[in-house]
Amino acid sequence: MSESAHCDILPDLQNSNDVRNIPLHRVGVEDVLFPLRVQQKEGRPINTQANVDLYANLPADKKGVNMSRFVESLMDYHNDILNVKMLRDIVSTLKKRMESEDAFIRFNFIYFLDKQAPVSKKIAPEGVPVSVVGFLDADDNFHRSVRFYVFAQTLCPCSKEISKYGAHNQRAKIRVDLYPSNMKHLEWFEDVIPLIEAQASVATYPLLKRPDEKWVTEKAYDNPKFVEDVARDVGGLFNEWLEGGRILGFGVKVVSYESIHNHQAVAYYNNGTPPFKG
Amino acid sequence: MSESAHCDILPDLQNSNDVRNIPLHRVGVEDVLFPLRVQQKEGRPINTQANVDLYANLPADKKGVNMSRFVESLMDYHNDILNVKMLRDIVSTLKKRMESEDAFIRFNFIYFLDKQAPVSKKIAPEGVPVSVVGFLDADDNFHRSVRFYVFAQTLCPCSKEISKYGAHNQRAKIRVDLYPSNMKHLEWFEDVIPLIEAQASVATYPLLKRPDEKWVTEKAYDNPKFVEDVARDVGGLFNEWLEGGRILGFGVKVVSYESIHNHQAVAYYNNGTPPFKG
């Protein structure tokens, strides 16, 4: 039986009036699991398993949003491939379906990059958590952002400097938010992720044979970095993008899972003006 | 440069002797991200993003395992599709490569099932977390197990019984471990998951229109279940499989995220004899 027939029978509470005079800037659903196809730089699109958040604003006079329409809008794109056009389309669809002033979607998924070990040249895929956001504002302007969680190694300059031998090192997480100005094409993750990774002491690799492990150990020792250094070097890299107009703003957070403590060392850096809260 | 050339130069510490006389039953890697293709009941294989654990035993006289070989073994199956044959092959490969007495692999991933809403008939994919385990023991016997995390709703019989109207209900998680006897074919997730789900008060659905929401609300109210009931009903279902020889053992854990408390109500039930610790 169609939904509209039932509408005559079933009251639509969400669509009724609200008198509290409080507009909500963001209402929606979070953690919707959805199979999402993503365009790679080369080769066929890959399938990912996205965790999706969808929001719309709710004007002061309306009681609630029709939550099922978020999931329906997502389902309309079941077979599409994630790229900027699809992002634009989906927030546009969302805005119409939700009868709202704006619409927001966030896709969180793992992107696999082939990682080649430095000496043995053996290749294995490394999974990088990323997020892609699309937002259509009240003036129908489209905005987007992308987030990367790049894992790498930091080796402590102080520890190296003061010790007879050795230097403590550890896994670190570099979280980068970019607000690109290009509304036509997504950045290729294959291009951006290595740039971020290169700012750490050395990258991590899923597959390392002994010659690779030697290379990685010595490279890190030759390239000690505080979390402050990583934040600055990633910052410097994206400051150039900002000056070149490639992005409108960005944020960096570096977290080092210190091997000498049971707590984390962290450093933050932001620059530019994100056009929306992502 | 090939790894073997370097072996002449680089000492192989893991392969040296150990004198502590302590065998380790399980050594390996955990949380390796890996793109895995999985056979569906109908249609083409789907791509998932698996989180993989690989282990082998370590005899008392050997100092360590060669950890990179775990990841290499996994990489050999980069293009394969997960089914029982592939599982058998991969633990066999692992056992040879690790030069161990046994080998164990666990794939954790999200499996998508199309879920059809009960009245509107609208379809949307629902992601179900599953795990598939393969184990080749010291006698070269192959064993396997599979785990499901099925989310559904429980509605409280007591609350319904004693109240003038309403009944508290909540999201619940039904975790099932099966140790199948069939070493040729995986169970189709499409067959097993609905059976488990049917033991709750009502299933969850990613997409519900108002007529569906009415149906789901009334169905749950008609079908109140304590966590004890769900554990028993899932238990009863799989006791039949056990008696029929379809499985060698199983375990159930039901967790209800009680809406009247900020803690969980739980119930456990096991039966049969798992042939290995999975």
Added chain:
Amino acid sequence: MSESAHCDILPDLQNSNDVRNIPLHRVGVEDVLFPLRVQQKEGRPINTQANVDLYANLPADKKGVNMSRFVESLMDYHNDILNVKMLRDIVSTLKKRMESEDAFIRFNFIYFLDKQAPVSKKIAPEGVPVSVVGFLDADDNFHRSVRFYVFAQTLCPCSKEISKYGAHNQRAKIRVDLYPSNMKHLEWFEDVIPLIEAQASVATYPLLKRPDEKWVTEKAYDNPKFVEDVARDVGGLFNEWLEGGRILGFGVKVVSYESIHNHQAVAYYNNGTPPFKG
């Protein structure tokens, strides 16, 4: 041996110059476990187990912060009781020790409130996660904020309206950030938490006997609320505080762990102007 003696021998890398011209607005440590005593409204201070974050800014010309001084500053307050005076003191100490322009501390801990069941009157403690933040800015102005995670139940108005009987309900989390104007006294958690909780369909209780369970079931059924309603009612409550000057700004996020879906329904509302990013 004292640290200063070693300073003559050990280079102080963090204190050297940096030429990248990138100031970092926040550098520090996160997830430091610390036993913290907290003032209750009545009775003796309670001991909590706090998870602490400490930051300071890093000017462009300095290479790094001296991370150990964060933990040392925390240790100086080992025996103090958390109240506004202690918060002011600790960020002041931090700012001096770090030789920075600002200093920030965040204490995350569980606060226990005695919860009395509505009919049986039986009392049991309920643990509420809270965060307390203190910030001393570059002009030596002190700011603070406090965050609450209040768990309660929401019952769906739509489900109630359209169904012959029953109504789906679930556990919900109401996250509130307050930026108080009072720089002398902390709000008593005992006062604020019940106000927030009262905006849901009904509160959760650690201990409910059958008469209580009946009361809670019927109360929720009489008081259906969308997440939008809860966000608006919590928002309305704190809008009054804002108008009265009791707070400078606030934020609300309501998350409902829907019992009919395996995803969450959410609503956000903010108002006022937080004086810092907390």
Added chain:
Amino acid sequence: MSESAHCDILPDLQNSNDVRNIPLHRVGVEDVLFPLRVQQKEGRPINTQANVDLYANLPADKKGVNMSRFVESLMDYHNDILNVKMLRDIVSTLKKRMESEDAFIRFNFIYFLDKQAPVSKKIAPEGVPVSVVGFLDADDNFHRSVRFYVFAQTLCPCSKEISKYGAHNQRAKIRVDLYPSNMKHLEWFEDVIPLIEAQASVATYPLLKRPDEKWVTEKAYDNPKFVEDVARDVGGLFNEWLEGGRILGFGVKVVSYESIHNHQAVAYYNNGTPPFKG
């Protein structure tokens, strides 16, 4: 109004008959937050914030357990101090109240130990997650177990051996389950935790000044350990306890958060015969 008066009015569903002939070995509540006082080796008891699990068995003929009695039993011990006597009492109370054949309680909390830096001698508290379990079986025999999560550093022997300089190292987690034979006294955490920690390459410390950081860096470099080594050395330590009859069984799991990979290296070892499933 008293609960007993209402019992006459309110049906007691959990106490009714069940005909499915399925006994459940474990039914109860999980994640109950509870303020717990714990006896220290020296000094006054400390307050912790425990996360508590309570279970009882459910015989085949009974429909459900009375969940509120778990929390009530816990509340009876609100002011008690955790030691073996209290553990014995509480499972005994639980067994009577639940009218069950057995009763099980698990307290998960953070235990703080003062950690002294090796050179500067500065002291700061380090939080160690622990679990304490008590179990009263169908024959009224009392059993107990205790779990520790000790964080420390592992430095890779292979990396050290093959590299010109440096050696990758990382934070590691050593999880130990002990099944003590002593039914009178808890082990002092202050005694056990340092023994476990000493099996890693070096301990972690909350507070390290530069001379300490040098000491820790060099100590780790002098003491390289694979996860296999740590598992064996912890295993060897507790094998002595087992032979001496101090414990009935134990289990070890070592997890190394490898700084060269974005996955973990792990090793497991068990010995003896745990008298119950904890």
